[in-house]
Amino acid sequence: MTTNEAKPKTAPPPPIVYPPYHTVRRYSGYSQLALSPDGSTLAIASRQQGPALVCEIAVGGGKLRPAFAIAGASVHGLSWSQTGELFCSADRGGSEHWQVYVRRADGNVEDFAISDGDRVQHHLSHSAVSPDGRQVAIGTNARDAADVDIAIADTITGLQRLVISGPAWHVAGSWSPDGRWLAVMRVAQNTDQDLLAVEDASGEVIEVASHQGEMQNVPAGWLADGRMLAITDHDSKFLHLEAIDLHSGKRELFEHPEADVEIAASSSDGRGVVWSVNEDGYSRLRWRFAGGPTAERETDGQVGDVVVAADGTRAAYTLFPLAGPEEIRVLTLATGDDRILVTGEALPQYGPRPESLRIKGTEGDIPCYLYRPEHAAARVPALLVIHGGPEGQSRPSMDDPFLLDLLAQGVAIVVPNIHGSTGYGKEWQRRIHRDWGGIDLADLRSVAEWMRAHPELDPDRLGVLGGSYGGFATLTCVTRLPEFWCCGVDLVGPVNLITMLENDPPNWRRWNRLWIGDLDTDREKLIQRSPITYVENVRCPLLVIQGDNDPRVPREESDQLVDRLRSLGRPVEYLTLGDEGHGFVRLDSRQLVMERIGQFLDRYLVRGRN
Incomplete structure (x- = not known):
């Protein structure tokens, strides 16, 4: 489905890699x-x-x-x-x-x-x-x-x-460095894992980090002395690094910052370890080599991936800077020399440094980034952008072309990390489990009320956009908080928690029972929390985008939403993409998605033709 309207000013450059x-x-x-x-x-x-x-x-x-x-x-x-x-x-x-x-x-x-x-x-x-x-x-x-x-x-x-x-x-x-043991993680859910070790020769399996209750235990490599390295929240609010003795189970702190260790890797000989600490959305890179002291550098951006050479002498990592194209960098652990190896194609402009703020919520202050357009002379339209997951995190970098175009056209961008987000401690992350459409609805109402009351934002031109879980949150906004929005964009978001759970891939079912709910015991609650239940409340135009092959949120979700809206005579645009799934990997698909979102938001948010 295409239109003849003008393309957005900025075409998306092809990325080197995506930040996972x-x-x-x-x-x-x-x-x-x-x-x-x-x-x-x-x-x-x-x-x-x-x-x-x-x-x-x-x-x-x-x-x-x-x-x-x-x-x-x-x-x-x-x-x-x-x-x-x-x-x-x-x-x-x-x-x-x-x-x-x-x-x-x-x-x-x-x-x-x-x-x-x-x-x-x-x-x-x-x-x-x-x-x-x-x-x-x-x-x-x-x-x-x-x-x-x-x-x-x-x-x-x-x-x-x-x-x-x-x-x-x-x-x-x-x-392990001697090749004797393989570390294995047994995943119950995002906030609960056990660590195992299997001996190659005998097949013996050791429970390295079993526990009662929820605890994160993620394998992060090995040390040269044969201890397993783990990212864990053992006895802590935040994720940190511990070295665990395979046989005694004794744990020793390796790194314990007052923020989450977000990613870590070691060399195959255990001499080099590199990790990244998430400090309010900004990554601090840290490392040790050959038993030496810990070194570090501020990145002014987000570290997305890291691998360490077999001998531990160097590491490669991806960096998504606050302002500028993505980078793949090489770090020499012994000297700290850090240089760019590959740089992505630069966009014509990058967004300003956002204001990091907190919005008062019903269960604690909600972390949020606010991007202000330059030279705004009056109250400006604003777009609420909700990340997926929900156990993910929005970071302080702006590299989406259509969002940059909106900023250039005078639209403010509001990017919260509501309950369920990572990076703010395990209680904040866990709070959304089996409460989709509950605590997140309360947070989204708080953010929407803050946006409407903000002296720099136009209360009559507020839009909302999100993908995956962010699509669910977007649909929750337009169906259950309809008074706030002039338009909405839903990308691969579930609208009906019943049909979504019924159509789960087999290996997702146990997780979704823990994250979202059980079809047998929670059916009435799931119906109550599903946006499809409130679809008659929709007041604003909606753009729905869906991949035909999506295994996580099948096309049926978007089809039933669009069918209901059309039967009610509500304005809805529908873009489906063949040969795409839960996200869009083809360049032509990404280009088309950017174009359609840009055109839609220009019509209903920037110009306010509602």
Whole structure:
């Protein structure tokens, strides 16, 4: 579905990589970066050419060059073995039907862990290959579609042996420096994990960090002395780093800041450790090398991903600066030398530094960023942008072209981190569990009232936009707080919690029961909290955008919303994208989405033609 209206002023530049939610990196283990065995080359799952392919660049400097692609697929994660094989996971059409491929040391690209049909997935962690390069750990739901087990495969023959299985989602961590043990995370939910270790030779499984109640325990590598490194909230409000003895279970603090450790990685020999601390949305990079003191640097942005060379001498990481294009950087741990290796294509302009503020809510102050347009002479329209997850976090960087266009046209951007967001302690994050449409509704009302009362914002021109959970929150706003909004944009958001849960992929069902609710025991509550229940309240024009292949929020969600709105005679525009899923990876798809959002907001928010 297209229109003949003018395109937005700024076309989105192709990104090098996308910044993943740190919850996604922590609980899936994948990375878009991989360093070669000798640390001289960096491989990147780059999206600059469209669906992600594998590119390479010399760490000493040079040009980013295409290395290989998986036909018809988008590469998701990478892991490079010490014997030269480069493994990658990829899916097709946004289906999230992950499969594993390998480029051999001689350059041939082969299928490695592949299944026909759309039931069996194979997952690849960034540190999946053993130190000797002979084995690779694979996550697989071949035994049961609802579970993810761990298999160890021979890197040459591909033959697999199951080492951990059971009614849970398991994620392979990294191997101990001597190659004897593989760390495994057993995930109950985003705020509750156990750590296991499986001995390669015997198959013995040790419960390293089992516990009562909810506790985060995420594998972050190993130290040279054989202790496992974990990101955990053990006895703490915030995520921090602990070193855990495999046999005694004794825990020792490695790093305990008064903020969340958001991501961490170690070298395969355990000598080098790099981690990032989330300080009110800004990342502080820290590291140790060969038993030396902790060093650090402020980034003035967000660290999205980090990998460490096998010998611990250097690390590569992605940085999304506050003002400027994305960067892939190389850090030398011994000296602290830190330099840009690759820079993304620059936008014509970047947003100003936002004001970091707190909005009074019913259960605590709500962290929020406010981007003000320059040279505003009167009250200006404002757009509320709600992140997905809900266990994610909006950060103080502005690199969305259509949002930059809005700022240039005099629109303020309001970006809150309501309950459920990460980065503000475990109680803030957990509060939304089984309370979608409850505490978030209260927070959104507080933010909307603050926006309407703000002396610089036009109360008659307030819009709302969000994707995934943010789409649910957007639909909650326009159906349950309809008096505030002149327009709304929903991207792949669920509108009916009943049908969403009924159509869950098998391996998401146990999590969604914990996060959202149980169809058997919570049905009435789920109906009460679903935006579809209040769709007759919608007053403002709505733009709905949906991927046809979305496995998490199926197209049925958007179809039923649009059908109901049209039957009620309410203004709604509907854009569907074939060969796309829960997010849009094709360049032409992203361009079209940007165009349609820009046109819609220009019509109803900037000009106020409602």
